[in-house]
Amino acid sequence: MSVTVNEWMLKYEAIVLNRLTVGEIKPKTWGDYKRLIRFCSATWGVKPLNALSISEITAEIKQKADTAPFAARRLRINLSNMFLEAQREGEIPPGHNPALLSRPLLTTVKTERLLFNEWLLIFKAASYCAPDYFQRAMLLAIVTGQRRADIAKMHSSHVRDGYLHIDQQKTAERIALPLTLRLASLGCTLGEVVDMCPSDGWLIQKNGQPVHLWSLTRWFQKCRESAGVEAAVGKMPPSFREQRSLSERLYREQGVDTRTLLGHKYQQMTDGYNDIRGKDYRRLKI
Incomplete structure (x- = not known):
């Protein structure tokens, strides 16, 4: 039986924390991943990790994009990393990365430059x-x-x-x-x-x-x-x-x-x- 999202989040948090400890990622990135972990647990919780589909991932990213397009783009990137780590740990089949297969967001900066x-x-x-x-x-x-x-x-x-x-x-x-x-x-x-x-x-x-x-x-x-x-x-x-x-x-x-x-x-x-x-x-x- 596949690991649930909640179960994988516990393991994933330990992996990311180790990356912070060895200096592979910065404290700000660690904060981004912590928010991702909370989001995944709250959104999919007890659902099997390998059951998450491209359409489900896409729907969440699109919903985020309506109010925070750059946060949505970051969500897609971080979700892709999360699935990649799960592949490395053997929790999901190789190549199963619905976030990576979701359509990339086209974002435009609306803040004007200062002259x-x-x-x-x-x-x-x-x-x-x-x-x-x-x-x-x-x-x-x-x-x-x-x-x-x-x-x-x-x-x-x-x-x-x-x-x-x-x-x-x-x-x-x-x-x-x-x-x-x-x-x-x-x-x-x-x-x-x-x-x-x-x-x-x-x-x-x-x-x-x-x-x-x-x-x-x-x-x-x-x-x-x-x-x-x-x-x-x-x-x-x-x-x-x-x-x-x-x-x-x-x-x-x-x-x-x-x-x-x-x-x-x-x-x-x-x-x-x-x-x-x-x-x-x-x-x-x-």
């Missing part, structure tokens, strides 16, 4: 409608090109030997940015931005404590709305995270190694940030 002139408007609005730390957060975001979570964790102790040292939370990549790094469009160096921040403790802080990530998102939205930066019909306005793409595009024009700046292993990942999604014209320089 530099829009960034300036939002930055100016932050001077009168956001806490003091928020302008510094925006400056660190555009000058370093780092993710929101990494900006919130930047500490004065990370500044040493002329560099700002960053251990990226999402990927565990470790990069060191020179304080002399200068964003020409802004006319400002990383060292000058760091000097604006507290000299002892978190670079972005409130009452001596690091700020919550949601506050960065919230204040960016408020300042964007105050600045009148809107999205085209059918699009979503740029969020705090779009400063990372803007930073990459501005530095690439300067000839900076943006792959190292962003902490990417592959150039293809960096090139994705360089895509302006039809927001503006690419101008030929002669």
